[in-house]
Amino acid sequence: xxxxxxxxxxxxxxxxxxxxxxxxxxxxxxxxxxxxxxxxxxxxxxxxxxxxxxxxxxxxxxxxxxxxxxxxxxxxxxxxxxxxxxxxxxxxxxxxxxxxxxxxxxxxxxxxxxxxxxxxxxxxxxxxxxxxxxxxxxxxxxxxxxxxxxxxxxxxxxxxxxxxxxxxxxxxxxxxxxxxxxxxxxxxxxxxxxxxxxxxxxxxxxxxxxxxxxxxxxxxxxxxxxxxxxxxxxxxxxxxxxxxxxxxxxxxxxxxxx
Amino acid sequence: xxxxxxxxxxxxxxxxxxxxxxxxxxxxxxxxxxxxxxxxxxxxxxxxxxxxxxxxxxxxxxxxxxxxxxxxxxxxxxxxxxxxxxxxxxxxxxxxxxxxxxxxxxxxxxxxxxxxxxxxxxxxxxxxxxxxxxxxxxxxxxxxxxxxxxxxxxxxxxxxxxxxxxxxxxxxxxxxxxxxxxxxxxxxxxxxxxxxxxxxxxxxxxxxxxxxxxxxxxxxxxxxxxxxxxxxxxxxxxxxxxxxxxxxxxxxxxxxxxxxxxxxxxxxxxxxxxxxxxxxxxxxxxxxxxxxxxxxxxxxxxxxxxxxxxxxxxxxxxxxxxxxxxx
Numbered sequence: 001x002x003x004x005x006x007x008x009x010x011x012x013x014x015x016x017x018x019x020x021x022x023x024x025x026x027x028x029x030x031x032x033x034x035x036x037x038x039x040x041x042x043x044x045x046x047x048x049x050x051x052x053x054x055x056x057x058x059x060x061x062x063x064x065x066x067x068x069x070x071x072x073x074x075x076x077x078x079x080x081x082x083x084x085x086x087x088x089x090x091x092x093x094x095x096x097x098x099x100x101x102x103x104x105x106x107x108x109x110x111x112x113x114x115x116x117x118x119x120x121x122x123x124x125x126x127x128x129x130x131x132x133x134x135x136x137x138x139x140x141x142x143x144x145x146x147x148x149x150x151x152x153x154x155x156x157x158x159x160x161x162x163x164x165x166x167x168x169x170x171x172x173x174x175x176x177x178x179x180x181x182x183x184x185x186x187x188x189x190x191x192x193x194x195x196x197x198x199x200x201x202x203x204x205x206x207x208x209x210x211x212x213x214x215x216x217x218x219x220x221x222x223x224x225x226x227x228x229x230x231x232x233x234x235x236x237x238x239x240x241x242x243x244x245x246x247x248x249x250x251x252x253x254x255x256x257x258x
Numbered sequence: 259x260x261x262x263x264x265x266x267x268x269x270x271x272x273x274x275x276x277x278x279x280x281x282x283x284x285x286x287x288x289x290x291x292x293x294x295x296x297x298x299x300x301x302x303x304x305x306x307x308x309x310x311x312x313x314x315x316x317x318x319x320x321x322x323x324x325x326x327x328x329x330x331x332x333x334x335x336x337x338x339x340x341x342x343x344x345x346x347x348x349x350x351x352x353x354x355x356x357x358x359x360x361x362x363x364x365x366x367x368x369x370x371x372x373x374x375x376x377x378x379x380x381x382x383x384x385x386x387x388x389x390x391x392x393x394x395x396x397x398x399x400x401x402x403x404x405x406x407x408x409x410x411x412x413x414x415x416x417x418x419x420x421x422x423x424x425x426x427x428x429x430x431x432x433x434x435x436x437x438x439x440x441x442x443x444x445x446x447x448x449x450x451x452x453x454x455x456x457x458x459x460x461x462x463x464x465x466x467x468x469x470x471x472x473x474x475x476x477x478x479x480x481x482x483x484x485x486x487x488x489x490x491x492x493x494x495x496x497x498x499x500x501x502x503x504x505x506x507x508x509x510x511x512x513x514x515x516x517x518x519x520x521x522x523x524x525x526x527x528x529x530x531x532x533x534x535x536x537x538x539x540x541x542x543x544x545x546x547x548x549x550x551x552x553x554x555x556x557x558x559x560x561x562x563x564x565x566x567x568x569x570x571x572x573x574x575x576x577x578x579x580x581x582x583x584x585x
Contacts, residue, residue: 255313
């Protein structure tokens with residue numbers, strides 16, 4: 001366990017150094033969600049007038065959703081680094097070393113989590129500036145961060161697993177581009193699911209993007225439904241664990257094929 | 259006699275039914291440079307990957323540093339250093355960061371790591387460039403960093419998979435020197451694959467020639483060449499001549515055993531260079547073919563390879579390349 005943590009730390013530091021050397025990439029990741037928040041917020045402003053929407057302002061409703069949506073799309077690219085490492089030979093060098101396989105998955109996920117936390121805080125700040133009010137305060141923000149980090153680990157681990165099996169950037173790009181929008185639209189990110197068609201509601205109920213959004217929205221409210229928050233965060237944690245196991249299996253599949 | 263590396267009966271078939279290893283066996287004594295020589299697709303890299311715990315064989319056994327590769331991979335990993343065919347250098351990190359991370363992964367910490375990294379940077383002539391991103395390094399520098407990274411944890415066995423492929427002659431000579439020094443002064447066992455006949459000849463103490471996933475010959479480079487008794491005569495004609503005429507002239511000359519003809523070039527395996535040379539010259543002169551030059555050499559690894567594999571090295575190389583392409 002001690003070795004796993006130490007290995008994770010050193011591998012994570014490598015990824016964080018890479019990350020810090022790409023200021024443009026960070027900037028785009030931080031600016032893009034703010035644009036979404038501004039655009040969607042303005043475009044769908046009147047949506048709260050729909051009967052049964054039940055929110056005081058659309059920006060307040062939308063902000064946690066945009067945080068989740070941004071986490072989803074940013075973490076989808078986690079596997080890209082793995083593909084680069086496979087192609088350059090760095091991955092083979094790690095695999096013949098005693099480094100824990102878990103650390104090769106956890107390391108990039110730590111970097112993803114750092115990006116997601118930074119990104120989320122900026123979106124929340126912009127939400128505040130646009131007039132959204134969060135009754136949940138600091139606790140609410142912490143719940144939001146926990147939910148999106150867990151979601152990003154799920155997505156990130158699956159992205160790593162896909163990277164290890166597909167080994168081609170094109171495949172990963174196609175899968176991420178193909179899945180981000182459907183996962184977002186088939187969730188409660190943009191709209192109260194009760195206003196969507198029944199089949200969308202049914203799909204959304206099983207969508208982890210919905211779980212993260214529900215947990216965050218509940219924690220932001222005046223009198224949070226902690227049972228709901230706890231159940232959603234637990235589901236997300238279990239899912240992240242499962243995704244981690246899938247990624248570990250992908251390492252074995254890779255080693256069988258070399 | 260203790261062996262640092264023992265491989266016996268390794269078999270590996272890739273998906274799609276391509277058999278990379280077909281019962282490959284060899285043994286390497288401690289402290290020597292051992293070469294695995296073969297054309298593209300012969301199974302060199304696959305055997306190295308199995309010995310280095312990266313890949314698993316379908317059948318067969320392997321021991322490295324006295325440890326079972328299949329049953330104790332974690333302990334084997336601490337004992338070996340690895341320099342892959344593709345560089346394992348992280349191009350987006352500095353030379354120093356690359357070495358430090360490699361050290362951390364093997365459990366080196368603090369002052370021990372600092373001094374080890376400083377030593378290696380100095381020794382491989384990278385101290386000046388230590389703070390630069392590896393992306394800015396020349397091919398030779400990157401390769402030296404690769405080797406340095408493979409040595410961070412003072413392994414007892416070092417694997418080098420085609421270490422000099424793609425290097426310019428100067429960088430290659432420099433690396434050869436460094437590899438020789440490793441085995442001589444540090445008592446390291448080095449297993450290297452190469453598809454340069456010259457490299458195997460110059461660098462290795464023992465050699466296994468691999469073809470189609472099997473060892474077809476093994477021994478010291480001199481032993482292998484000595485199996486091909488006699489010398490090689492290289493004759494350059496002043497003007498091109500029809501091959502049939504040349505063959506008819508030289509084929510019957512005393513002591514000529516094998517003949518290969520190029521456009522103006524004639525290559526003959528002979529029992530004794532000194533006695534055969536005048537006979538060959540006389541035979542050519544008799545047919546009015548003028549000779550521009552004549553050289554007598556010992557057989558090279560080229561001859562050794564084609565004798566054991568039953569085909570010319572360059573041809574096998576091309577075949578292997580297309581096989582890889584299909585994979």
